[in-house]
Amino acid sequence: MTGTNASDPAPSGPAPSGPVPSGPAPSGPAPSGPAPSGPVSPDGQESGDWYSNPSARDHRSVSAPVQVLDFHLRLPGYAPTPLRDCPELAAELGVGRVFVKEEAERFGLPAFKMVGASWAVCRALAATTSEPDRLWTFDELREQLDARVRLVCATDGNHGRAVAHTAALLGLQAQVFVPASIGQRAKDGIVSEGAQLCEVDAPYDDVVSQAAQAAAADPYALLVQDTAWPGYEQIPGWIVQGYSTIFREIDAQLHDAGAGGPDVVVTPCGVGSLIQATAAHYRGGDRGAEVSRPSLLSVEPEESACLLESLRAGHPVAVRTGYTRMAGLNCGIVSSIAWPVLQGGVDAAVTVTEDQDLQAVTELQRLGLDSGPCGAASLAGLRVAAGNAALRQAMDICASSVVVLLSTESLAANPVT
């Protein structure tokens, strides 16, 4: 295998310089006001911090290939993460059952991101071999690789650690760009994987641009970014496919628990790649008529609600990001490939405050669950939605609902300070 860069494995062309919003400039204020032609809140009012789309459950999307789970099953250290039954939360929220998918430990890392990074890197490197469609194992790929190849990405913590870990498994180098403001624990985690850490004194979206530029300048660099923009879509698409393993596991675990549904699935949202995977799975055109088509709820920090603002505007807009302890959700631009899926397939979007999130972290801890601030945002968001009569109705939240909360990181990934 010869040297590779972002343009080699990804036939979509050379790496551009970074995400490009199609709305106002990234530094501009978030637009507000009702979407002129898009869905509006059920009472016809835009309340400012939530949104709903009454036709989302009719949306159809393309689900991930079944080989993704096969690939993860063969990756050393694979084990399904637990799906915890939480009757106390069900009682509090007035629903049938609440399950928490606890991504506190995935392939030895404290967040869900390895399922995306590992599959995307495997596909990208396979594309440079004579058998691009073969389901290579990492052991086989390692034999093929030019050791000069290095993986490059930007991150606000978890994705970068997963890319660094993937590089280490393959015997490759990694260069990880981070906003200087992220927590020390997240930085230490990336360094512990043997990666070169590049701190940038800028918000996440600008750091993504810097990583893309660095990768474009090096013929041996492979940009592994978990957000897409026009011209850079294939690798983020593979990352989203990789997340499908989480939902395949949930299907089996709900079945084993004797639960129907799910009826409601709650996903914390940064750039929207994870909730794109949620929608791809539950809105998949190949999903049989006998299985449920749940309501999908997105949860963002009120300081960085790029999806909510885009949904309200009816087109992608960039928002100015501020401080939030939900570091992985601190993103100002929705992934370009996520946008059409989310605009069509997400039933509702809410924001949560720092206090609401902290209460959720504490409550989950009390129940014996290990959820960092991003992971606990799901519970905080469900509380907001379940406490809002119009949203309860829009999402069909009722006394028999089976709810799944995605808890995407452990507290160790992003400790509360």
Ligand SMILES: Cc1ncc(COP(=O)(O)O)c(C=O)c1O
């Ligand atoms: C712990 C955690 N949860 C959720 C997310 C959100 O994922 P996405 O940016 O794909 O929306 C991230 C992203 O970094 C994350 O680190």
